[in-house]
Each structure stands twice: as C-alpha cells, then as structure tokens.
Amino acid sequence: MTVWRLGATALLGLVAISARGQTLDLFTVGAFTESATFSVANQLGFFTEQGVNVTFSQIPNSTFGYANLLDGVVDLVIGTADNPVNLRFNNDSALSIVGQLDLGPDIIIAGISSITDIPSLRGKALMVDSPVSGYAFILREVLSLFGLQLNTDYTFQVIGSTPTRFENLINQSLPDGTPTFGTILTYPFTVQGSALSPPLPILARISDFIAPFFSSSLAIRTASANSSASTPLVRTVSALLAANQFLADPANQNCSMLAIGAELGLSQDLAALEYASAINPVSGEVSQANFTVNTQGLLNVITTRMLSGGFAGAGSSFDFADAIVPGDGKLIDYRVRDAAVGILKPRESGSPCDIGEGSV
Ligand SMILES: *[C@@H]1O[C@H](CO)[C@@H](O)[C@H](O)[C@H]1NC(C)=O
Ligand SMILES: *[C@@H]1O[C@H](CO)[C@@H](O)[C@H](O)[C@H]1NC(C)=O
Ligand SMILES: *[C@@H]1O[C@H](CO)[C@@H](O)[C@H](O)[C@H]1NC(C)=O
Ligand SMILES: *[C@@H]1O[C@H](CO)[C@@H](O)[C@H](O)[C@H]1NC(C)=O
Ligand SMILES: *[C@@H]1O[C@H](CO)[C@@H](O)[C@H](O)[C@H]1NC(C)=O
Ligand SMILES: *[C@@H]1O[C@H](CO)[C@@H](O)[C@H](O)[C@H]1NC(C)=O
Ligand SMILES: *[C@@H]1O[C@H](CO)[C@@H](O)[C@H](O)[C@H]1NC(C)=O
Numbered sequence: 498m499t500v501w502r503l504g505a506t507a508l509l510g511l512v513a514i515s516a517r518g519q520t521l522d523l524f525t526v527g528a529f530t531e532s533a534t535f536s537v538a539n540q541l542g543f544f545t546e547q548g549v550n551v552t553f554s555q556i557p558n559s560t561f562g563y564a565n566l567l568d569g570v571v572d573l574v575i576g577t578a579d580n581p582v583n584l585r586f587n588n589d590s591a592l593s594i595v596g597q598l599d600l601g602p603d604i605i606i607a608g609i610s611s612i613t614d615i616p617s618l619r620g621k622a623l624m625v626d627s628p629v630s631g632y633a634f635i636l637r638e639v640l641s642l643f644g645l646q647l648n649t650d651y652t653f654q655v656i657g658s659t660p661t662r663f664e665n666l667i668n669q670s671l672p673d674g675t676p677t678f679g680t681i682l683t684y685p686f687t688v689q690g691s692a693l694s695p696p697l698p699i700l701a702r703i704s705d706f707i708a709p710f711f712s713s714s715l716a717i718r719t720a721s722a723n724s725s726a727s728t729p730l731v732r733t734v735s736a737l738l739a740a741n742q743f744l745a746d747p748a749n750q751n752c753s754m755l756a757i758g759a760e761l762g763l764s765q766d767l768a769a770l771e772y773a774s775a776i777n778p779v780s781g782e783v784s785q786a787n788f789t790v791n792t793q794g795l796l797n798v799i800t801t802r803m804l805s806g807g808f809a810g811a812g813s814s815f816d817f818a819d820a821i822v823p824g825d826g827k828l829i830d831y832r833v834r835d836a837a838v839g840i841l842k843p844r845e846s847g848s849p850c851d852i853g854e855g856s857v
Contacts, residue, residue, distance in 0.1 A: 521550040522729040527565060528575040529556050529658045530685060532598060532713065533775035534782050535575070536760035537753055538740035540852050546739075546842055547732035558657045559630050563716070567592065572721060572730055578714040578798050579631030585828050586820060587810025591719040593830040595734055595837075596788025598741070599781060601710040602684035603774045604632075604703040606639060609669045610695045612678050615643040618700070621678035624656040624665060631712075631798065632681040634805045639706050641804075659683055663690065666697060683712075685761055688770040704780045707801060711794035713782075722830040726840050735837035738788060743844045744775060745783035752850035759852050787838055790829055795821055 524544075528535065531553060538544055544551045554571060556562030559580050566574045567590060574580075575598060584590035612618060618640065625633040637647050645651055654677060656662050663686040670676050679700065682690055690697035703710065715734060724731045744753050750772065757775070758768030775781045785791065799817055802808060808815065823829035 519545070519548065521545060521548055522732075523552070524549045524573075524729040524733050525552045525554050525571045526573050526575060526733065527554045527556050527562050527571040529559075529562070530660070530683065531760055532575065532602065532684070532782055533744055533753065533757050533771065534598060534737055534741045537744050537756045538736050540756035540759050541740070541743070541752070541844070542851065543736040543740040543743075543842075543844075544733065547736040547840075549729050549733050549736065551733055551736075555660075556658060557661075558626055560627060563590075563592070566716060566718060569718070572717065573733060574716045575713050576716065577631040578711045578795060579634065579802060581714060581716045581828065582795075582798055583630070583802065583807065586815060586817070587808060592716055592828075593719040593722045593826070594790065594828055595715040595717055595722075595830070596834045597711055597785045597790045597794070598713040598715060598737075598788065599684075600708070600784055600791065600794060601703055601712040601780045602782060603687035603777070603780060604635070604681060604683050604710075604712065605687050605699045606636065606679060606701045606703070607666060607682045607687070607690055607697045608679040608700050609666060609677070610698065612700065613698050615640065615645070615700050618679055619645060619650050622652045622654045622676070624654045624662045624671075624677050624680040626656070626658055626662075628653045628655055629805075629807060631802070634801045634807060635703055635707065636681055637805050638801050639701050639703065642706060656680075659686055666690070667693065684774050685757075685763075685771050688767060688774055689763075692767060692770070707797055708779060709791050709794035709797065710780075711791055711798050714790075715788065717833065719826055719830065722826065722832050724833050724836060726836045731833055731836045732840065734788075734833055735840050735842070738834075738837055739842055739844060741782065741788070746846050748847040749844075752852075755850060755852050788834055790823070792821065795829075 563580050565571050581592045585592050662680040743749050754768045754772045757771050776783050778784050
C-alpha cells in the first residue's frame with residue numbers, strides 16, 4: 498500500500514499531495530452506502546489516477562443528504578433517483594442527474610426472524626428512511642399487491658438510512674426498545690443479513706415486482722452540470738465510470754471481490770456474494786453503459802411515487818414525459834457524464850490487482 502501525506506498546499510487550495518508528488522483535489526461524495534463501483538474505485542486507485550482524493554460521506558437520511566447537496570456542502574450525491582425526481586418536480590429544486598449507477602441493488606423487504614412472509618406483517622410496524630421517499634413508496638406498492646394498506650394494516654417507523662435500519666432489524670427493536678418487524682434492505686446489507694444465524698428472512702425481492710427500476714443516481718446541483726473536463730466533479734465521475742467498467746469485466750472478478758471485501762471489511766466468502774449481487778443484470782451495477790439512464794426504470798420510479806400520491810407539489814397537469822427528456826439544465830443532464838467519458842482512463846482487462854493502492 499502506498500503511504501500518503503497531506504501536502505502544505507492542502508491548507509491553501511483544497512489539494513493533497515501524494516507520496517509520489519502528485520497533486521490531488523479533495524472531493525467529497527455523499528452516499529448512503531458504498532457501492533461495489535465505489536469500492537473498486539477507491540481500493541484500486543481509480544480516484545487518484547484521475548487526480549482526486551475522494552472522501553466518502555455517509556448520509557444519515559435523504560432529507561439531510563440532498564439539502565447538503567443543494568447547499569453546496571457536497572458536490573455529488575449517490576442515492577435513489579426518487580430524491581432528485583421529488584425535489585425537482587415537487588419543489589423546483591435545481592438538481593440534476595448525471596447518470597444512473599444501478600437498477601435497485603439487491604433491494605428486498607426483510608423481516609425479523611419470526612416474520613417469514615409478507616402477510617405476517619399485518620398489524621406490524623416497519624422501518625423507513627422517510628415516509629415520503631422512494632423506499633417507503635416501494636414498500637407501499639409491494640405490500641398493496643399483497644392486500645396490505647399503510648395505516649390500516651401496518652404502520653411506519655421513521656428511522657433513517659439503511660445501516661441504522663439493518664442494525665435495528667437485527668436487534669428486533671429501536672434504540673428505545675420499541676419492537677420492529679421489517680424494513681427495506683439493499684446492497685451490501687441483503688447479503689450480510691442472509692449470512693446471519695438465523696438469517697434475516699427475505700419476504701420479497703423488489704425486482705420481482707418492479708423492474709426495471711432506476712435506483713442509484715449520481716446527482717449534482719444543476720449549476721455544476723456545465724463542468725468542463727478539468728473539474729474534480731468530472732474526474733470523479735470519470736473514475737467511477739472506469740471502475741464500473743472494471744467491475745463489469747468478468748476477467749477482473751477476483752480483483753473486484755478483493756476490492757469489495759477490503760473496502761467493506763468483509764470476509765472473502767461474503768465479498769464473493771456481494772460481487773454476485775453487484776453484477777446481477779436485473780438489479781446490479783453493471784447494466785448502465787456510460788451511466789446512461791434506463792428510461793423505463795425512471796418511469797417506474799415516477800409511477801411508484803404517483804401510486805402513493807407523491808406529486809402534490811407538481812400537480813396533476815405536470816408533464817412528466819417532457820420533464821424526463823435529457824437536456825441541458827434538465828433533470829437528466831449528460832454534460833458532466835459526456836465530459837467524464839471524454840477523459841476516461843480504462844484499466845486493461847485482468848491487469849494487476851493492487852488492493853489499497855491510493856485508497857483514502
Ligand atoms: C437527518 O439527519 C440529520 C443529521 O444527522 C438529523 O439532524 C435529522 O434529525 C435527521 N432527520 C430525520 C428525519 O431522521
Ligand atoms: C418541498 O415542498 C413541500 C411543500 O410543497 C415542503 O413541505 C417541503 O419542505 C419542501 N422540501 C424542500 C426540501 O424544500
Ligand atoms: C443493538 O443492540 C446492541 C446490543 O444490545 C446495541 O449496542 C446497539 O446500540 C443496538 N443498535 C441500535 C441501532 O439500537
Ligand atoms: C456553469 O454555469 C454557472 C452558472 O449556472 C456559471 O457560474 C459557471 O461559470 C459555469 N461554468 C462553466 C465551466 O461554464
Ligand atoms: C480467481 O481465483 C480462483 C481461485 O483462487 C482461480 O481459480 C481463478 O483462476 C481466478 N480467476 C481469474 C480470472 O484470475
Ligand atoms: C459510451 O460512450 C462512448 C464515447 O462516447 C461511445 O463510443 C460508446 O458507444 C458508448 N457506449 C454505449 C454502450 O453507449
Ligand atoms: C486524502 O486527504 C486526506 C485529508 O483530507 C488525507 O488524510 C489522505 O492522506 C489523502 N489521501 C490521499 C490518497 O492523498
């Protein structure tokens with residue numbers, strides 16, 4: 498592993514100097530969890546190769562995460578597309594989507610060990626991040642397909658992001674002792690929950706009900722969508738894109754598994770299962786060439802929110818069909834993505850696996 502030190506210029510211009518004398522721009526990515534693509538990028542030096550020192554900033558809940566993006570505290574947020582869709586269409590927030598990372602990474606409804614099917618959730622409380630955000634709407638749609646309606650057949654507990662809900666689910670209670678019975682889990686928690694003894698039961702797999710689904714988007718302030726090729730934002734997106742292509746290449750399987758295990762602190766057995774989840778063509782991270790948005794997946798995000806009456810701000814005459822057409826300054830704005838593709842540094846297939854190289 499390379500040893501890094503913070504250079505004196507870091508105090509002046511938000512740059513760090515690596516041991517090799519390379520200047521790195523500091524950049525913060527806000528996200529709920531570390532995707533396999535992020536793990537590969539960080540562990541295998543894709544960020545440093547693009548001259549950025551990327552810090553992962555864990556988002557505690559979506560309200561906070563996207564408010565920080567709008568306020569300029571962070572410049573890129575990786576999270577469910579429903580957030581920018583909601584904030585842009587309901588609130589006229591100046592957010593844009595650079596591209597799509599995944600199709601709903603291992604999104605499941607998980608229960609505590611005594612709950613073994615969806616009908617057993619009747620009369621129970623389920624944990625959500627926010628009652629009016631993407632995962633809550635997914636939960637409502639799938640439960641309604643089993644004949645269960647919110648506040649009639651089950652209730653919500655507003656808890657926060659997936660890591661916290663995962664811990665509470667294992668504990669079968671909230672920190673104050675209130676019992677809990679189920680929640681939405683995603684990569685990398687779905688695999689970890691299944692490996693527990695006893696395993697957390699998988700009550701439903703979302704991709705069996707809603708597919709394709711546009712889950713993780715790379716979101717920015719619309720004002721930064723015109724970034725030129727040299728910006729840390731463009732170079733960070735380019736590093737993620739190169740890492741994503743590396744992950745998608747079967748010749749790199751062993752190295753990708755090592756990167757995932759090292760980044761998440763998992764055994765190689767679990768890392769192999771996480772890898773399988775990440776490359777699943779229906780729900781994983783490797784189906785969106787150049788991070789291009791799956792239009793049908795985006796429409797499914799919109800109709801899922803619509804089913805729960807989630808477009809009060811937009812109103813009933815809002816033209817969604819027009820609003821999702823990509824364009825400069827629009828919801829989907831490919832300028833940063835195109836600049837990132839333009840400076841892409843692809844890694845040769847099956848190249849040496851230097852885990853920890855340039856990780857931060
Ligand atoms: C979201 O996180 C922030 C920062 O930790 C916290 O102050 C806020 O109460 C949280 N909101 C919800 C709804 O949990
Ligand atoms: C979005 O608008 C709704 C009302 O239409 C308001 O309650 C909510 O606070 C707004 N959210 C943000 C993040 O501005
Ligand atoms: C889960 O339980 C453990 C041990 O009882 C405790 O240390 C931990 O704080 C709990 N986690 C949550 C999120 O409440
Ligand atoms: C991008 O647009 C913003 C205003 O929206 C402007 O301040 C900035 O200079 C522009 N950047 C580039 C690289 O054109
Ligand atoms: C991956 O590792 C396994 C077991 O260590 C080995 O058999 C296999 O040849 C490796 N695959 C590649 C593509 O290097
Ligand atoms: C990705 O972008 C590159 C550069 O514009 C282009 O050559 C390639 O065809 C694109 N790939 C796909 C699958 O769209
Ligand atoms: C990244 O910056 C942090 C300080 O913000 C520093 O501790 C770390 O060594 C830097 N990493 C690299 C690879 O330069």
